[in-house]
Amino acid sequence: MYRNKTCGELRLKDVGTQVVLAGWVQRIRKMGGMTFIDLRDRYGITQLVFNEEANASLCQEANKLGREYVIQVTGEVNERYNKNANLPTGDVEIIVSELRLLNASQTPPFTIENNTDGGDDLRMKYRYLDLRRECVRANLELRHKFCMEVRRFLDSKGFLEIETPVLVGSTPEGARDFVVPSRMNPGQFYALPQSPQTLKQLLMVAGMDRYFQIVKCFRDEDLRADRQPEFTQIDCEMSFVEQNDILCLFEEMAKHLFKTVRGYDLGEAPFLRLPWSEAMRRFGSDKPDMRFGMEFVELMDVLKGTGSFAVFNEAEYIGGICAKGCAHYSRKQLDELTNFVKTPQIGAKGLVYARVGEGGEVKSSVDKFYTQDVLEKMRDQMQAEAGDLILIISGPDAMKARKQLCELRLLMGERLGLRDKNKFALLWVVDFPMFEWSDEEQRLMAMHHPFTAPKPEDVPLLDTDPAKVCANAYDMVCNGVEVGGGSIRIHDSVLQSKIFKVLGFTEERAQKQFGFLMNAFKYGAPPHGGLAYGLDRWVSLFAGLDSIRDCIAFPKNNSGRDVMLDAPSTLEPGQLEELCLKTVLPGK
Ligand code: ASP
Numbered sequence: 198m199y200r201n202k203t204c205g206e207l208r209l210k211d212v213g214t215q216v217v218l219a220g221w222v223q224r225i226r227k228m229g230g231m232t233f234i235d236l237r238d239r240y241g242i243t244q245l246v247f248n249e250e251a252n253a254s255l256c257q258e259a260n261k262l263g264r265e266y267v268i269q270v271t272g273e274v275n276e277r278y279n280k281n282a283n284l285p286t287g288d289v290e291i292i293v294s295e296l297r298l299l300n301a302s303q304t305p306p307f308t309i310e311n312n313t314d315g316g317d318d319l320r321m322k323y324r325y326l327d328l329r330r331e332c333v334r335a336n337l338e339l340r341h342k343f344c345m346e347v348r349r350f351l352d353s354k355g356f357l358e359i360e361t362p363v364l365v366g367s368t369p370e371g372a373r374d375f376v377v378p379s380r381m382n383p384g385q386f387y388a389l390p391q392s393p394q395t396l397k398q399l400l401m402v403a404g405m406d407r408y409f410q411i412v413k414c415f416r417d418e419d420l421r422a423d424r425q426p427e428f429t430q431i432d433c434e435m436s437f438v439e440q441n442d443i444l445c446l447f448e449e450m451a452k453h454l455f456k457t458v459r460g461y462d463l464g465e466a467p468f469l470r471l472p473w474s475e476a477m478r479r480f481g482s483d484k485p486d487m488r489f490g491m492e493f494v495e496l497m498d499v500l501k502g503t504g505s506f507a508v509f510n511e512a513e514y515i516g517g518i519c520a521k522g523c524a525h526y527s528r529k530q531l532d533e534l535t536n537f538v539k540t541p542q543i544g545a546k547g548l549v550y551a552r553v554g555e556g557g558e559v560k561s562s563v564d565k566f567y568t569q570d571v572l573e574k575m576r577d578q579m580q581a582e583a584g585d586l587i588l589i590i591s592g593p594d595a596m597k598a599r600k601q602l603c604e605l606r607l608l609m610g611e612r613l614g615l616r617d618k619n620k621f622a623l624l625w626v627v628d629f630p631m632f633e634w635s636d637e638e639q640r641l642m643a644m645h646h647p648f649t650a651p652k653p654e655d656v657p658l659l660d661t662d663p664a665k666v667c668a669n670a671y672d673m674v675c676n677g678v679e680v681g682g683g684s685i686r687i688h689d690s691v692l693q694s695k696i697f698k699v700l701g702f703t704e705e706r707a708q709k710q711f712g713f714l715m716n717a718f719k720y721g722a723p724p725h726g727g728l729a730y731g732l733d734r735w736v737s738l739f740a741g742l743d744s745i746r747d748c749i750a751f752p753k754n755n756s757g758r759d760v761m762l763d764a765p766s767t768l769e770p771g772q773l774e775e776l777c778l779k780t781v782l783p784g785k
Contacts, residue, residue: 199269199299205241209288211274216291218243219269219299221329222262223309232259233290236270239334244277244290245270251292258296265302265309265326271295321760324751336748339458340736344411346457347431350450356407356433361396363413367710368394370646372416375426383777389415392729394646395714397434398686401725402717409433411732417757423678423734423745426757431681434727440669440685443726444470444625447681451623451673459739461621468673469624476626477596481516481603483629486677487622489615491518491606493599496589499575506566508546514595516602519579520609523586524552531562538590538605545601549589553581561587607677616676618741623675628652631666632699640701645670647700648693648714649684650726656692663699671728680735683728690718 200219207216220238227233230249235242247259262268272291281287306323307315311332320327327333348358367374370391377387390396392414400408410432417426435443448468455461469487476485479492496515500506509515520526526534531550538545551561551572559572567575579587588605592598610616631651632641643649645668651659655666670684687693693715697707708715733745746752753759773779 203240204236204238204243205286207243207274207286207289207291209276212276212289214274215271216274217269217271218245218291220267221302221309222264222266222268224264225259225262227260230256232256234259234262236268236291237329241286242284243286244281245272245293246275246290247293247296252294255293255296258298259293262298263302263304265305265329266298267300267302269297269299318754318760321752321754324761328750333747336736336740336742337750339740340732340748343454343458343732343736343739346454347409347411347450350453351407351409351433354407354446356409357405358410359400359405359408360410361390361393361400361412363389365390365396368392368396369643370394370414370416371642372418375415375417378776378778380776391416392430393432394648395711397432397727398648398714398722398725399717401434401436402720402722404436404723406436407434408727420753420755420757423737425733425745425749426753428745429732431730431732432727433683433729434725436723436725438685438724438726440627440671440726443683443685443728444468444627444671447673447728448625454735455621459621463621463623470627470671471624472628473626473630474628477599480606481599481601482677483626484672484674484677484679485603485624485626486607486610486616487624487674488617488620488676489610489613491520491609491615493518493602493606494579496575496578499571499578500567500589500591503571504563504567506563509549509563509566509591511593512591512598513593514598515589515591516599517575517579517587517589518602518606518609519581520586520588520613522584523609523613524554524584526550526552526586534588534605534608537608538601543601543604544597545590545592548605549591551575551581551587551589553583553585553587555583557583621675621738623673626672626674627670629668629670629672630664631655631668632663634664638701641699643696643700644668645682645684647696647711648686650687650692651696659695659699669726673728673730675735675738678734678738679731680738681728681730683726685724685726688718688722688724690715693718 200217202216202218204218204220218236220236223235223237223242225234232247234245236245247256249256270291270293272293274289275292277288277290305326307313307319309326309329311330364377364387367388368390372391374388379385379387393412397408412430412432413427414430415427452463455463473483476483481493493516496517500509500515501512502510535548538548549563551559553559553576559576561572581587590598590602629644633644635642641663650669652667652669658666668684672679672682733748736748737745740748742748
């Protein structure tokens with residue numbers, strides 16, 4: 198028996214009992230003739246006491262231990278004289294009578310405590326040590342609980358968890374595929390699934406009716422804080438459903454998860470369903486952060502052509518946000534905001550501001566181009582009051598200008614403390630456009646994916662004006678983050694071929710890549726639809742993390758590397774030969 202208690206469970210009621218604990222030495226403190234050790238396991242920390250006077254040799258043994266040594270101790274639970282209110286076990290300690298060294302440890306490269314001295318790279322290299330830290334472990338515990346509740350909920354609704362293969366063909370979700378060479382089929386490659394999209398649709402054709410899977414997806418794309426080359430989805434699909442059925446069911450799941458995992462009550466009211474075009478108009482984003490207002494107000498009619506400011510007169514969009522009570526912002530603060538919107542990632546040409554004074558008078562950076570009368574009209578349109586600050590962005594490309602204003606709105610929300618991590622605002626964004634134009638590819642691309650059904654009333658537009666077609670697609674958004682998204686699917690092979698055609702696929706290519714799906718649709722495909730959630734993102738939201746990496750046990754860094762395993766790496770020449778592969782590096 199290695200232990201009969203964990204390091205997290207002893208309390209005052211256990212005083213006087215004999216216990217056996219096992220764990221890691223977190224800290225050793227010597228004070229006079231006493232040695233104190235904090236013993237740690239997954240469940241917590243318990244203080245061990247060794248007394249030189251009572252047992253000199255045992256105390257000497259203890260003094261030889263180092264950080265992260267693995268030990269087993271036997272002893273009696275004692276009430277602590279100096280209680281530690283910060284630890285659940287802080288009322289007690291163990292007077293050790295036996296000590297057994299189970300394994301020694303080298304000095305760890307960083308301190309294994311919440312407040313560590315280890316930098317990001319070092320912690321990732323020794324991730325197994327990083328995971329010993331309570332704050333990191335807590336994220337994995339949360340993730341586990343989250344998955345358990347997802348399974349519990351979906352099971353209660355009749356969903357079957359079905360695994361789909363990882364070695365598949367290309368599954369288009371708009372990113373590059375990771376590919377795997379096939380030794381048995383020389384010169385041929387599998388692709389890792391960007392999502393199980395087509396497979397779950399085939400499961401609907403197969404009559405499975407309700408499917409889900411907590412599943413790894415692989416996308417070879419540029420990485421950011423909320424992206425990993427492999428990430429986990431809660432992937433779901435249902436038959437004989439319309440959009441409303443799906444939204445209602447998954448809204449219920451969201452409420453369940455918030456309540457059981459996060460202890461947060463989202464209330465009874467249904468989530469707002471915001472059409473995409475309205476989201477863009479009011480917030481400049483298809484994933485608006487609704488924890489706060491500061492909605493866009495369009496100012497074209499007030500500011501274009503009513504003064505001599507050429508930038509506005511040439512603009513296709515002029516929009517403002519009103520920052521309540523911020524008229525006192527200093528020149529320096531305003532310069533900071535201007536520099537922020539001018540950074541290359543955001544790309545605005547500049548920022549116009551206007552302060553509303555105590556008497557309602559407007560003082561603006563474009564004063565000299567406008568009469569006070571026009572500026573006051575602008576103030577009224579903005580519904581700005583004394584003490585408010587108006588921030589205005591304009592540009593020749595309305596979509597770009599809106600996105601720039603969106604970034605500014607988020608920054609101001611942050612500055613004004615309106616983006617509280619302990620508050621949650623959820624909504625559905627619906628009625629996405631079916632296609633978006635790609636300058637790079639010079640063709641229409643599927644905004645969601647090519648299997649998304651158009652709104653039935655828009656089907657005729659596919660022949661005349663496909664860019665105007667609305668999709669039967671939806672995203673669930675929480676605090677400015679897209680946590681999930683999906684659509685009603687096409688279940689008719691003729692309509693599916695038509696969409697492929699609009700997307701620029703030749704008949705042969707569509708047949709080669711998706712023949713299996715279109716064929717399946719010829720055998721009685723039920724109407725179906727579904728969605729997928731980004732598990733990592735959702736868990737990070739619950740944990741209040743800035744990066745999804747922190748809730749993944751073994752994440753990759755920004756260049757897609759696993760620095761612990763040192764992957765990816767080159768292959769042995771023999772292995773390459775076996776796979777009929779030759780690597781040619783650029784420029785060599
Ligand atoms: N496969 C889609 C995705 O990964 C989700 C869905 O449409 O169900 O975004």
